[in-house]
Amino acid sequence: MIQKILKKETNSITFAAVILAGSSILSALLGFLRDRLLASKFGAGAELDIYYSAFRIPDLVFGLLVSGGIIAAFLPIFSEYYKKDRKEAWNLTSNVLNVFLFSSILICLLLVIFVPYFIKFVVPGFDKEARQMTITLTRIMFLSPIFFGISNIFASILQYFHRFLMYALAPLLYNIGIIVGILVFYPFFGLKGLAFGVVFGAFLHWFCQIPSALHCGFSWRPIFTLKSSGLIRIVRLMIPRTISAVLFHINLIVITAIGSTIGKGAIAVFNLAEHFRSLPIGIVGGSFAVAAYPFLAKLETEEKRERFIKSFSSTCRKILFLTIPLSFLLFLLRTQIIRLILGAGKFDWLATRLTAGSLGLFAFGIFAYSLIPLFVRAFFALQDTKTPLIISAIALSFNVLFAFLFVWLFSFENLFSYLFVWLLNLEGIKNIKVLGLSLAISFAGIFQLILLFLFLRKKIGDFEIARIKKSFLKILSASILMSVFVYLSLYFVAEFVNMQTWIGVFLQTIFAGGIGVLIYFFFAYILNLEEARAILKKIIRGGTPSKPPPREGEIKRGR
Numbered sequence: 001m002i003q004k005i006l007k008k009e010t011n012s013i014t015f016a017a018v019i020l021a022g023s024s025i026l027s028a029l030l031g032f033l034r035d036r037l038l039a040s041k042f043g044a045g046a047e048l049d050i051y052y053s054a055f056r057i058p059d060l061v062f063g064l065l066v067s068g069g070i071i072a073a074f075l076p077i078f079s080e081y082y083k084k085d086r087k088e089a090w091n092l093t094s095n096v097l098n099v100f101l102f103s104s105i106l107i108c109l110l111l112v113i114f115v116p117y118f119i120k121f122v123v124p125g126f127d128k129e130a131r132q133m134t135i136t137l138t139r140i141m142f143l144s145p146i147f148f149g150i151s152n153i154f155a156s157i158l159q160y161f162h163r164f165l166m167y168a169l170a171p172l173l174y175n176i177g178i179i180v181g182i183l184v185f186y187p188f189f190g191l192k193g194l195a196f197g198v199v200f201g202a203f204l205h206w207f208c209q210i211p212s213a214l215h216c217g218f219s220w221r222p223i224f225t226l227k228s229s230g231l232i233r234i235v236r237l238m239i240p241r242t243i244s245a246v247l248f249h250i251n252l253i254v255i256t257a258i259g260s261t262i263g264k265g266a267i268a269v270f271n272l273a274e275h276f277r278s279l280p281i282g283i284v285g286g287s288f289a290v291a292a293y294p295f296l297a298k299l300e301t302e303e304k305r306e307r308f309i310k311s312f313s314s315t316c317r318k319i320l321f322l323t324i325p326l327s328f329l330l331f332l333l334r335t336q337i338i339r340l341i342l343g344a345g346k347f348d349w350l351a352t353r354l355t356a357g358s359l360g361l362f363a364f365g366i367f368a369y370s371l372i373p374l375f376v377r378a379f380f381a382l383q384d385t386k387t388p389l390i391i392s393a394i395a396l397s398f399n400v401l402f403a404f405l406f407v408w409l410f411s412f413e414n415l416f417s418y419l420f421v422w423l424l425n426l427e428g429i430k431n432i433k434v435l436g437l438s439l440a441i442s443f444a445g446i447f448q449l450i451l452l453f454l455f456l457r458k459k460i461g462d463f464e465i466a467r468i469k470k471s472f473l474k475i476l477s478a479s480i481l482m483s484v485f486v487y488l489s490l491y492f493v494a495e496f497v498n499m500q501t502w503i504g505v506f507l508q509t510i511f512a513g514g515i516g517v518l519i520y521f522f523f524a525y526i527l528n529l530e531e532a533r534a535i536l537k538k539i540i541r542g543g544t545p546s547k548p549p550p551r552e553g554e555i556k557r558g559r
Helices: 002-007 013-042 046-053 056-065 070-084 086-122 128-141 143-160 164-189 191-207 210-216 229-262 266-301 305-332 334-342 349-363 366-381 386-409 415-424 435-460 465-494 502-526 530-541
Strands: none
Touching: 013 046, 013 164, 013 266, 013 334, 046 128, 046 191, 046 229, 046 266, 056 086, 056 128, 056 143, 056 229, 070 086, 070 143, 070 229, 070 266, 070 366, 086 128, 086 143, 086 229, 128 143, 128 191, 143 164, 143 191, 143 210, 143 266, 164 191, 164 210, 229 266, 229 386, 229 435, 266 305, 266 334, 266 349, 266 366, 266 435, 305 334, 305 349, 305 366, 305 435, 305 465, 305 502, 305 530, 334 349, 334 502, 349 415, 349 435, 366 386, 366 435, 386 435, 415 435, 465 502, 465 530, 502 530
């Protein structure tokens, strides 16, 4: 049984995305439990501000060494090597693993020493005691990018062999590790226990992928050479993406720095709302992008541009079909969602309203951030990492400018702040400056998507743009009609349940959300949206592809 699970392959983009989305949903549920435990135990206060701020520099290292594109750069090079010589492909893997492990340990050791000099730029608004605790947690968390670096190389192997099941398990275990930190380590070590939980989760993220990678044929070898042509090509491909990832994390550091000056709890409110925003992005956008990338890379390698365009267009339309209605639902049900999941213990009504408001502004950009990973991976499949870098740098620069501008606009009474106070129902709250951070990120994401769209069209020509536009307009129409029914449902249920109780809010949310889903699919059917039929058909069939991309070497491997 275990052998079957380890060897299970996924041969279609949609079914692979379903597996990854299912994992994302389970991971999100664990994430909700994690956030509820944190919110109820600490509230939106100084402790959570310290905890979230401690992630920033370790995350920067993660961006430098891991999210800087090791999977995107490693996978196409490994694919080329594996087709020519399996032994050389595995030698390349060991060399990459050893070099990146050594690099990450060296960088993290240096930063452990010098972190006190950096942290004052990350949290300029913290007092001396809070800053010192942030330094301590940051030093502990430097172990996590080391584990994540190894884990992502193993993830590259699993993606190439379409072993998405084990790959999808890793985020679940990461959240379990953090929950262990809250429930087990915190009572013994205080806030440091939360950092230990993060490191434990990162270790589990790597460890769970080892058996499946071994079944793919990986065997570690003590190879360490910087002159490897494969390693040099991978590094060259990574450089633009690494710069982009580093800029992204520097942007988060700037956002955190601004948040630290707004007032206690601002960083906590921002991060908690951001976790809810990342849910549909990860479940839909991330899952489809990760699932599509190996297929797109192979089709481009085999010079099948027409099939490349069709696969990209189809995936794009499926992402829009799911994320646009989810964005509308998240905006309409924002307060109910925050009350249900975070509204306990020290997390009071003021924190609930501010977090819900931040989530509402995040919802505007969800469709953009869900599509960005797919567009970026399309460039990667074309072995172009420079264009996404330039676009990312421009978008992140605008994000910082937007953040300063919007925080300033929300700091005093004016037509701009009145509009959003009314839209988000935040009357009576004096300090709403944290909303500027959420709004800035949404604006920057939409701007980045527009640039990616324009440059991809310039690079490959028409990628069924008219078809995507037609689907987008139908999806938007169905989502707007759905929103009317959801809005009316909220008021209808409120007349029959006690909205001062958890069960009352739960019933209202479930009823309105359920009505929204049914109405959306009804109008999607009426408007003849092919994405609805395609997704349901794939799920019912269990992911059996009608025309899977060809997989060279499959007969040779005896499968």
